[in-house]
Amino acid sequence: MSAPTDRLRPYRSVLYLPASRERALEKAAGLAADAIIFDLEDAVAVEEKARARELLRRTLAERGYGARARIVRVNGLDTDWGEADLAAFRDADVEAILVPKVSAPEDLDAVARLVPRIPLWAMMETARGILAAAAIAAHPRLAGMVMGTNDLAREIGGRFRPDRLPMQAALGLCLLAARAHGRVIVDGVYNAFRDAEGLRAECEQGRDMGFDGKTLIHPDQIATANAVFAPSAAEIDLARRQIDAFEAARREGQGVAVVDGRIVENLHVEIARQTLARAEAIARMAQ
Template sequence: MTIAQLKSLLYLPANRASAVAKARTLACDAVILDLEDAVQPDAKDEARTAAVAAAHDGGWEPRALFLRINAADTAWHEDDLAAARTGSFAGVVAPKIDTAAQAQAIVAQIGGRPLLAMIETPRGVLNAAAIAAVPGVAGLVAGLADLAKALNTRPDPQRRPLIYAMSAIVLAARAADVACFDGVCTDVRNIASLRAEAAQARMLGFDGKTLIHPGQVDPCNEIFAPSAEERADAQALIAAYEAALAQGRGVATWNGQLVEVLHVAQARAMLARA
């Protein structure tokens, strides 16, 4: 599974042994062992050691295992980078990436692993296209809680104050041909809220969503996975186009809609993702 095919990315505190063990049984596409927000300052060293051990112990397949490091302006950053290089991680998640130069500096220090850059400040949103274009950046992750705080927005279940920033992140990712993932739903016991956010994120073009509770995994997978109806429609659209080609026509109609090669490419991409 490529990074762009990930639907559900679950954050876990790296020093929570029981949660890490349980994660190996969950249906999430990726696990992000967190050294940052989920770990208190006096437990950073313990969490880092535990994360490296968990990576070496294995058992994560088919899940991808990422490490979220602390920001570059913290005392833990350099040690986190060293841990990322020594552990068997599929990639690194870096918080509060504001500029392409910051992304480049981290890429240079993580031993060729792909970087998921978190966009969670106004400056990061404005520089998202340049960040996404950095070689080695494999995706952008929306950090919407910090962004909402920085923007001084009011709470809104529909996330309307953040739509511009979310779309900017998607646009930047698509321009650079990298993945993009929605931020977390902090109302962890409200599955309806999680489902609404995931549906909105998919509508906006995100590839998947970051999560903070195991109960969010299955609903997220359901929302981001093409439905049986969508798969059937895609197959029918492709068949209509191929039939038109066999008759010497470059376009077709299906279900009352004009079908061109770009629609076929979208349908095939969706089936590949499914």
């Protein structure tokens, strides 16, 4: 049975949060992020792993996070902490377990056996994983993919560029794989969290490519990601006018309409309806 994937649920802003920081876990309940990745892996020091696991288990059981999607990034099964992480959260009330460094579908098989109920997400951060993106996306338990651009850049030896040219092949392959199988996919982090202009540019690039949202490392990045990955007022207005014009044309026995000098066919109306549905889903998040 395939993992459920709610493509209308917003994932504009997906904030990484160290599971070892109790104060941060408390504050997260008031942040405007669409989703939170409670991180037991890279953000937690070795000596803090066990304490962070217990703190997060207790916090998720006792504290509500509203409409925000709760995702737990566990340590890999090739570490000393992976199995204990999965045992602690196998029945947790969360949207997904995020599996690090997924390089093949078999990596998801191993986790799925230990976590039989919760959907899985995959960190796409290795060269092998990128080359196997289509097979990973096809896994029946997978619901989402996260680009791990920092680890991937290190592995391939790529340099940082504002246009992310070294990342384009990996981003494109994973995006195509996710869309082919109806999975959520979110872009990698922007490390210079005080560079608002650079963040916006990278968010816009990711949005133009087709990503659902962006992973973030600081709460100050949330507003930018939410704005960029939401339909704009102009896009919502155009979508409504396209639907109205097409429906009027159909009533007159015509198969196409014209809006702002451009042809509107069934395909454009479908996109317009998706735009309005996405805007409505985002509005519900704010209620």
